[in-house]
Amino acid sequence: MKKLATCRKIKGSRIILHLCLLVSSVIMVMPFIWLVFTSFKEKADIISVTPTLLPRLWTLSNYIKLPEVAPFLRFFFNSFFISLISTLFVIIGCPMAGYIFAKYKFRGQTFLFLLIMATILVPLQTYMIPLYLIMKSFGWINTYQGMIFPLIIMSSGIFFLRQNILTIPDELIDACRMDGCSEFGVFWRIIFPLSFAATAAIAIVNWVFTWSQVFIWYLVMANSEKLFTMELGLMYFQRHYVTDYGGIMAACVITVLPILIFFLIFRRRIIEGVSLTGMKY
Amino acid sequence: MARKKHSYLRRWLGRRGSIKRSQILFILTIFVPLISLFMIIRIIPIGATLGTAFTNMHLIRPVTKFVGMKNFIRLLEDKQFISAFFNSIEYVVVAVPLEIGLGLLFALMLSRKIKFEALYETLYFIPYILPMVPAAIVWKWFYSPGSFGLANYLLESVGLDRVPWMSNPRIALLATIGIHVWKNLGYFMIIFLVALKNVPAEMREASKVDGATIWQTIRHIELPLIKPVILYGMVMATVWSWSAFTEVYIMTQGTDISTGAEIQVLIYRVFQEAFVYHSMGKGCAISFVVFLISLVIILVQFKIFRWGEK
Known part of the structure; x- marks a missing residue:
């Protein structure tokens, strides 16, 4: 019984650990993710006052020029x-x-x-x-x-x-x-x-x-x-x-x-x- | 005759005939050119930096004279230099504890035999490997004023006030240090992680058997064992943050949303003096200060660690 409880406790702390790692690693690469998606946005979309991560309209025009x-x-x-x-x-x-x-x-x-x-x-x-x-x-x-x-x-x-x-x-x-x-x-x-x-x-x-x-x-x-x-x-x-x-x-x-x-x-x-x-x- | 000369060289180089003739040939053809190259691109420039600091060398002025301490006295009155100096100090004071602290934290989390370890490792490491210029441009764009700066947008969406990231020099400097920390964090995480993995598993298990909590194990077993690596990390973090340049350069110029020159640091001053105003003597004087202070900081770090051992 006691063993089960420690098991559960360990599992709980593992999940918290994973959560911390996941959040911080996403923060680490977020600028690059944002960069990539922004490069496919249209101009009006980029300077919009309510930014979204994904482009509203995908475009290649930024690369073509x-x-x-x-x-x-x-x-x-x-x-x-x-x-x-x-x-x-x-x-x-x-x-x-x-x-x-x-x-x-x-x-x-x-x-x-x-x-x-x-x-x-x-x-x-x-x-x-x-x-x-x-x-x-x-x-x-x-x-x-x-x-x-x-x-x-x-x-x-x-x-x-x-x-x-x-x-x-x-x-x-x-x-x-x-x-x-x-x-x-x-x-x-x-x-x-x-x-x-x-x-x-x-x-x-x-x-x-x-x-x-x-x-x-x-x-x-x-x-x-x-x-x-x-x-x-x-x-x-x-x-x-x-x-x-x-x-x-x-x-x-x-x-x-x-x-x-x-x-x-x-x-x-x-x-x-x-x-x-x-x-x- | 030539052969005799050769043997003199041999006797001078090697004690008790430890050097063979073929080895002399190898040293002469490979090692001597290599070391001369090394001298030209490392030792001579480093020495010349210290020497030129005492001259009035200027790219446009034809004659260079020895001026003694004049450059340094002028630096003391130079407001730009003084502000750059204290900005660099702030860089070290803020960046080093953050890099070491967060690096250790992530390394400790990753060393717990966790799933997807390689994935996390890669994600943390990516900022370190990629070039600084695009990274700094993206960050600068995040910090941009008004509503389309993402940093402010995020702050507003959780109900906080906007922050003048770029217009207030104090905040702009901290934001720039933030870029530096974000960029280099992965390196410190990796060296600490490698060190932690080398800690023998029996020691961890023994302390667990003795009833130690996780924090006690970390505090009394793991951290003392990786102390040399922490010292190495601190020295590296100090040298890098003390000689930071690229992110400051990008933040201060380029697009329409640049910060003022108030956030400049020492190497930025070196660049400006030497390659914008062509005043090589003054630039070298600043480099001299950079050398000297970093040496002092490193020695102090060594002393603190030694003192901690007693």
């Missing part, structure tokens, strides 16, 4: 290209640096490693002025290479891969060396394949990071429409079509969509990777 006013396909390509190049560098660079920090012992190594760890805590926006001046001295203002250059090394990725490569047994590496492998051979045959899961996690995190978290750097570097990333394109659009709420909302949806799809595909890995690296440099 988008390509005429701003080249969102181009913006998408720019974002894609920047993330791609940065991620390729990270895929090669992080395991190599991780290998050296994990398996080599030489003077200054610990110091360098601590230096890299310390920079994880320093956000890019605090040192962007000298970075901008360096890019200027290279003549790289308003170019792709200028936008990508600061993003090709991922400190937290090096840290994460070093921890991962430490678990690879030394005997394996020594055996490979005995068989006449050069250090590149060791890296290519042993280190890279065995740490590939970790590298993939880092690469995915880096992709999301460069896509959606370094807005300020792109804002500083890109002046011409040709180089705008999706977020900059959205800003540009928003400035020029001030009261066209339907158009702005549709543009927001277009901006959110690629990375949302990416997230839903790699959900597990992104959550794992982000919780390990923090997705900041």
Whole structure:
């Protein structure tokens, strides 16, 4: 009898728990849900004094006119290209640096490693002025290479891969060396394949990071429409079509969509990777 | 000759011959370029920020001179900087406890072996992964004045007064901090959830057998065990809210319903000074302040946690 009562009590508290979670998670995604439905509304419907969640009349007009006013396909390509190049560098660079920090012992190594760890805590926006001046001295203002250059090394990725490569047994590496492998051979045959899961996690995190978290750097570097990333394109659009709420909302949806799809595909890995690296440099 | 030089390098780098020749080659071809890149894009800019803070560097002025503390003295008289400074302090004071507190709360709820855990996790995490600009634009539209701002509409429909979200600077700043908290909450929830899952189940069961209530288990078993993660979370939350920019930038400009510049924060000032007025020296001086204060806050957090252990 008593057992039944506790059972019921537990069930009751479970329901309350679920209710709390459900309400709060709906609040978390509500802005996006509202955004999506609003982008299908007509103008009069959007500024109506009694807003409804669902459009009274579904329309695609907000989307159809988008390509005429701003080249969102181009913006998408720019974002894609920047993330791609940065991620390729990270895929090669992080395991190599991780290998050296994990398996080599030489003077200054610990110091360098601590230096890299310390920079994880320093956000890019605090040192962007000298970075901008360096890019200027290279003549790289308003170019792709200028936008990508600061993003090709991922400190937290090096840290994460070093921890991962430490678990690879030394005997394996020594055996490979005995068989006449050069250090590149060791890296290519042993280190890279065995740490590939970790590298993939880092690469995915880096992709999301460069896509959606370094807005300020792109804002500083890109002046011409040709180089705008999706977020900059959205800003540009928003400035020029001030009261066209339907158009702005549709543009927001277009901006959110690629990375949302990416997230839903790699959900597990992104959550794992982000919780390990923090997705900041 | 060349070979001899090589061996000097080897002796300098490695103690007791721990470095082989092939490894030297690998270090020279891979590691040295990598570290030089790292120096160019991280260490040199960070160092240069601290150095440039003491010069009068200006993009239009051809000659740069060392001016000592002048930039900092000017900052003390700069009303814009002072207000930005206190706005940033408010950012940290409001955002960090909210992010840590709510993150912990959700993580504790989710760690109770609940159904649909993955679904909730995903929903909480979505704001963190998505770009800030569209998110801030949507929020700004929610906050818009008059009747078509959704926030006011909802308040009115439950019988409350309208709130001047955008026109009152104090409220506008809190609304902006709200966007920041909403955006980053998912991250803290996830790191706490991962930590809570690593707490051994036997410890929870043991305390249950001993007759502890849920609150006692949380208070005396789980929270002390994930304390390092909470400290890490606090440091991260502090750094991010102290260097917030995008949401403030979107809130202050763009559409017709912008807030005034009263809600600006430190990084926003850096951006304005350096990339609107081209006054690099002053911008770096503000960055210097950002570095210094965040270092102090982080040290204080470490001290508080150490002190709590005793």
